[in-house]
Amino acid sequence: MRMLINVPESVVPDALRGMAAAHPELTVDVDRRIVVRRDAPVAGKVALVSGGGSGHEPLHGGFVGPGMLDAACPGEVFTSPVPDQMVAAAAAVDSGEGVLFVVKNYTGDVLNFDMAAELAEDEGVRLAKVLVQDDVAVTDSTHTAGRRGTGATLFVEKIAGALAAEGAPLERVADTARRVAESSRSFGVALSACSTPSKGGPMFELPPGELELGVGIHGEPGRERRAMMTSGEIAQAAVDAVLEELPSQQPVLALVNGMGATPLLELYGFCGEVHRVLAERRVPVARTLVGNYVTSLDMAGASVTLCPADEELLRLWDAPVRTPGLRWGV
Amino acid sequence: MRMLINVPESVVPDALRGMAAAHPELTVDVDRRIVVRRDAPVAGKVALVSGGGSGHEPLHGGFVGPGMLDAACPGEVFTSPVPDQMVAAAAAVDSGEGVLFVVKNYTGDVLNFDMAAELAEDEGVRLAKVLVQDDVAVTDSTHTAGRRGTGATLFVEKIAGALAAEGAPLERVADTARRVAESSRSFGVALSACSTPSKGGPMFELPPGELELGVGIHGEPGRERRAMMTSGEIAQAAVDAVLEELPSQQPVLALVNGMGATPLLELYGFCGEVHRVLAERRVPVARTLVGNYVTSLDMAGASVTLCPADEELLRLWDAPVRTPGLRWGV
Structure with a gap:
């Protein structure tokens, strides 16, 4: 086990203590496990709340701040948070304008956010939900009925967060969150398995020299196991899989996302190949974000997420955001 | 080999093509291997140029932009860039106000930047240099006479970049760059070895269950090999090693840096432990930056860099910066 941890049981609260220390602009409730904008609730603004299993950082706690989420609820590693966290988060951020839950499509998350929505509504919070299900690799998977929710979550949280910041x-x-969620598509590739603290070793077997095409962000199986491919071949497989199911080919937002352990040097090389394939397919790229944003602990690999974007979505994408994980324009 | 690459020989130009695609605000000269602010030279402004072996991204190319570097020269992986790159970079960014070379203390970098400085001066560029040598783990090492240059490079580039942006x-x-370089100290820990594309495997042997205390950012040996320690124990070893050689204990800037493959979840937990140890040692922390900033390809591990900071340095730290790797306030 090559993990920088104390004991597996304390990984999530330990990380929350570190977030509190590093980010005085956030309120981190280690006991209740919620991360909240310090200035919440923001008067006159719809609040965004998301959450999910830990191990995908900076998603979601690292996306809390002006222009993006108002609160995040981290679960245990690769395990849904519980409804109590979500209800507490909603109560902490609701200004009276209502709360949008951003939910990745995994059975546990969906059930718990549904229950939390009912509980919060009982307490008088106006609630809406958006389900993110962008991963084209498989329908129905280890933890999911339908497509899995992955990289598009970042697009949904950023764009809906910008619209909420404008007072919509x-x-x-x-509606806008759903439009982004429904039109975005992703495809991921693993070059190594991730290791969870509780297991203390790899989540699945992936022999050196093989890769998993279409892997999920918890190491769920993808479409096929293949002998190692070049960066260019991987980019072609990923981009073509995404384009096949992309509802529109107007200019796209592109996320070239690292799974956690792939060096940024390699990720930029992969980004170049993704752009090359998109140019060959005559899909214009309006914006590109490269980095480790929706990760799977220490998995080596990458994913590509595309979102067709009109002028309105581009404007919201470019709007200021100030969070630990994504920051520009302010 | 679990690398997301085409062939080892093209890793650096491939990455530069990806940077060009993702960052239209930069001019990336793939053939000459220089990354330059698109608006360079900036009239009336001193220009900052840095560079070094690739494999430490986002350092240095990811730190090019307003408020930080004007240009960066990437060498091959873990290999110094050549003087021609540095001279071309200096010529591209010099507005007439002169150029500061930020040099990490490795023999190849030092020699090549020295030669480049002479060549650039011959062409009429006013040149100054700052040598970064912050790593307290060892004096004299595989590629270095004296302390190695590591995490403090980020502090030097950010703070001197902010001062240059003000027109100093x-x-x-x-002088300010040297003040930061001379007062900053770092200590790094490896939980796994990094693998270079050309070697196709680990740079050194580190059996599972062992760690290297005081490792360098190219996998150079540190102080000792130990059986695995907890995050809290590692934080104590690293912070105490740094504090022992820190010239002052006024409030510090703290960089809690990931070596590349350590998940952000673990890095935040480690950050919490670093803060705990600093509090026990009664060292106030003015600012904390957590993330993968000065990396060693796919090495698992982390480093701690501290820089005592007066009001002037804090003001410059907080000043706006807009680069791919570090961005705030604009």
């Missing part, structure tokens, strides 16, 4: 009402924020 | 003259920018 809940219905419009939710 | 070359002598003052260089």
Whole structure:
């Protein structure tokens, strides 16, 4: 085990203590496990709440701040947070304008956010939900009925967060979030398995010299196991898989995302190949984000997420954001 | 080999093509291997140029932009760039106010930047240099006479870059850069070895269950090989090693840096432990930066860099910066 941890049981609260220390602009409740904008609730603004299993950082706690999420609920590693966390988060951030839950499509998350929505509504919070299900690799998977939710979560949280920051009402924020979620598609590749603290070793076997095409962000199986491919071949497989199911080919937002352990040097090389393939397919790229944003602990590999973007979505993408994990324009 | 590459020989130009695709705000000369602010030279501003072996991304190319570097020269992986790159970079960014070379203390970098400085001066560029040598783990090492240059490079480039952006003259920018370089100290720990593309495997042997205390950013040996320690124990060893040689204990800037493959979840936990140890040692922390900034390809591990900071340095640290790897306030 090559992990920088104390004991497996304390990984999540230990990380939350570190977030609190590094980010005085956030309120981190280690006991209740919620990360909240320090200035929440923001008067007149719809609030965004997301969450999910830990191990995908900076998603979601690292996306809390002006222009993106108002609160995040981290679960145990690769395990859904519980409804109590979500209800507490909603109560902490609701200004009276309502709350949007951003939910990745995994059975546990979906059930728990549904229950939390009912509980929060009982307490008088106006609630809307958006389900992110962008991963084209498989339908139905280890933890999912339908497509898995992966990289598009970042697009949804950034764009809906920008619209909420402008003062748009809940219905419009939710509609735009759904438009982004429904039009984005992703495909991921693993070059090594991730290791969870509780297991203390790899989540699955991936012999050196092989890769998993279409892997999920918890190491769920993808489409096929293949002998090692070049960066260019991987880019072609990933981009073509995404384009095949992309509803529109207007200019796209592109996320070239690292799974955690792939060096940024390699990720930029992969980004070049993704751009090359997109140019060959005549898909214009409006914006590109490269880095480790929706990770799978120490998995080596990468994913590509594309979102067709009109002028309105591009404007919201470019709008200021100030979070630990994504920051520009302010 | 679990690398997301085409062939080992093209890793650096491939990455530069990806940087060009993702960052239209930079001019990336793939053939000459220089990364330059698109708006360079900036009239009336001292220019900062750095560079070094590739494999430490986002350092240095990811730190090019307003408020930080004007240009970066990437060498091959873990290999110094050549003087021609540095001279071309200096010529591309010099507005007439002079150029500061930021040099990490490795023999190849030092020799090549020295030669480049002479060549650039012959062409009429006013040149100053700052040598970064912050790693307290060892004196004299595989590639170094004296302390190695590591995490403090980020502090030097950010703070001197902010001062240059304010229009300070070359002598003052260089003095401040040297003040930061001379007062910063670092200590790194490896939980796994990094693998270079050309070697195709680990740079050194580190059996599972052991760690290397005081490792360098190219996998150079540190102080000792130990059986695995907890995050808290590692934080104590690293912080105490740094504090022992820190010239001052006024409030510090803290960089809690990932070596590349350590998940952000673990790095935040480690950050919490670093803060705990600093609090026990009664060292106040003014600012904390957590993330993968000065990496060693796919090495698992982390480093701690501290820089005592007065009001002037804090102001410069907080000043706006807009680069691919570090961005705030604009």
